[in-house]
Amino acid sequence: MEKSTQIYGIRAVIEAINANEPIDKVFIQKGLKGDLSRELETLLRKNGIIASYVPIEKLNRLTKNNHQGVVANISPIRFLSIEEMVANVTENGKAPLFLLLDQLSDVRNFGAIIRTAECTGVDGIIIQKRGAAPVTADTIKTSAGAAFRVPIAKVDHIKDAVFFLQASGIQVVAATEKTDNTIYDVSFTSPTAIIMGSEDMGISPSILKASDHLAKLPMLGSIGSLNVSVACGVFLYEVVRQRQDTLSK
Known part of the structure; x- marks a missing residue:
């Protein structure tokens, strides 16, 4: 069964990474500040996950939900090395x-x-x-x-x-x-x-x-x-x- 391919919100994305979900790509609002955003960026670098820094308008097009400046795509498959x-x-x-x-x-x-x-x-x-x-x-x-x-x-x-x-x-x-x-x-x-x-x-x-x-x-x-x-x-x-x-x- 195909799983949801999108999650939003800083905490939700952090939890998904920590749970080893197959994150395909993360979109982060340009200029996003705060402890949680720094924690997220550290996790992304540690796990080799690609992040794109985009205007808030891009995030608003990706989801109508309260994204808190972060939207991530979860792949329906798991990738190998x-x-x-x-x-x-x-x-x-x-x-x-x-x-x-x-x-x-x-x-x-x-x-x-x-x-x-x-x-x-x-x-x-x-x-x-x-x-x-x-x-x-x-x-x-x-x-x-x-x-x-x-x-x-x-x-x-x-x-x-x-x-x-x-x-x-x-x-x-x-x-x-x-x-x-x-x-x-x-x-x-x-x-x-x-x-x-x-x-x-x-x-x-x-x-x-x-x-x-x-x-x-x-x-x-x-x-x-x-x-x-x-x-x-x-x-x-x-x-x-x-x-x-x-x-x-």
Whole structure:
């Protein structure tokens, strides 16, 4: 059952953090003062929870209730650490398949990607704490419930996740048009993580540079790109195809 995704009031948010609720993001009124607000900010830093400082008008739009200058979103799912996610998969002895989303911002694209990830055997999805699409009711609906089945990890920076995965023996393949290599030039049979970029900017240049391989989809029409969730599906099913071929030999 999906739980409420919003709480408001300084004390309520503090209690939720202390109760280890999966806080996704906190909105704090700019210039908020007082002992409780300082206690909240200390807890946020300690727990690595992202806070946005916004005008009171923003908070008034988020809720009609007495928010006391603070509104928080609670994710309907619990997030893993990347260390826990990778350990859980590698202990199974299979060649893992991970998906990294670099600044993907649309919740429906996120939901569609999660749904495809579940259908293609993705072992986990990694997103960045700041700037990534949240897991909302729309995400859950668009994923057809797959968000409850595919582990999701949050990291401070996608680039750090790339380095961690590489150190764990996992090749990192970036989906980008800025290469001559297509997905058919890359072997996905070994442990792999695929990076998909944001809807408007693609993958950050520094992350492209850190990746092991760059790969693009061959485009035969006049439109130069696909929707990111569609492109992600093509990449993932190429992994499925290659791994099925390997298993059948």
